[in-house]
Amino acid sequence: MSSRLPAMVQTLRDRGIRLTAERRSILAGVLTCGGHFDVDRLLSHFRHQGVQVSRATVYRSLNTLVEVGLLRKIDLGDRPSLYEPIEGREHHEHMICVRCGEIIEFVEPEIERLQQEVCRRSGFEPLDHTLQIYGVCHACNCKDAAEECSDPARAGAGG
Amino acid sequence: MSSRLPAMVQTLRDRGIRLTAERRSILAGVLTCGGHFDVDRLLSHFRHQGVQVSRATVYRSLNTLVEVGLLRKIDLGDRPSLYEPIEGREHHEHMICVRCGEIIEFVEPEIERLQQEVCRRSGFEPLDHTLQIYGVCHACNCKDAAEECSDPARAGAGG
DNA sequence: GCTCCAGTTGAGACAGTATCTCAATTTAGA
């Protein structure tokens, strides 16, 4: 896991970005949290570890990491944004369960290609895109079905 | 344009939603603004027209119109959400120019189908999705090119 | 038209995410 830290440190060095204690903590925290995390998750991680990093610095550093291409920001609109490490990961999009918050990644090169194609047709130069599918994950669907079976009186109330 | 107003009014009636003066103003404003508008645009439209509708009511009514299916909300994350009338319009997605704010719509059924396919494979029940492509529109790209030509000294500074 | 009340409104408080300010501190290079 943390074997990626030196590479990330080097990336910052190469960009002339100073390696403060806070940024080291944040790099480590990012790798520890992994997956998809938000600012609060990172901050509570720091609190548990007794690491001192202010909220402002966390926001600033995450923005910096996004800028240098180490992190990807997933903008969810109303909810707090999520972040995920990019290094060595294939470009993917997300399905987000509105019940349990589960995040499922998917890769669909044909969708990516079609987006390029659409842009080409319009003379539009794409820089970034967001594709999120909101819905109910398999587990939550199964749970719903089980509850309806054990409580038939409510079986019709969900629609 | 405003010929759609009676139909929208009827939709509210059918749902038992009261037709207040404010809601009439908002329906009219929605049709006047048309295209893709945000809350501020609607509010300034009302100011210009001397129409009194509070911010809270605008937010509330827009949410209501989304709920009854007359309006679609486009969640842009950091920016204020956009709204667009749905009636009679084909489902589409948006390209958004980060320079001039221009919004270009596109329809790509194959992308929609692939999303369904991806969900099916994961046992994920899709309820909603967002697909926005951010980039530079054709007009802005041309403008950039023209400026580089007339100001060759800066030709290399953009990358 | 009049009455009545549940639904609606408005002003401003409030919630939540994220950025900004600026004095104090720290990094990194000479």
Place this chain on the structure above:
DNA sequence: TCTAAATTGAGATACTGTCTCAACTGGAGC
């Protein structure tokens, strides 16, 4: 070590959007 410039932290601030609650009103019923 010394210094300039970058960075940090605490709190203010910006901004979108929702909530509170007293006052108001649409529209059904008479």
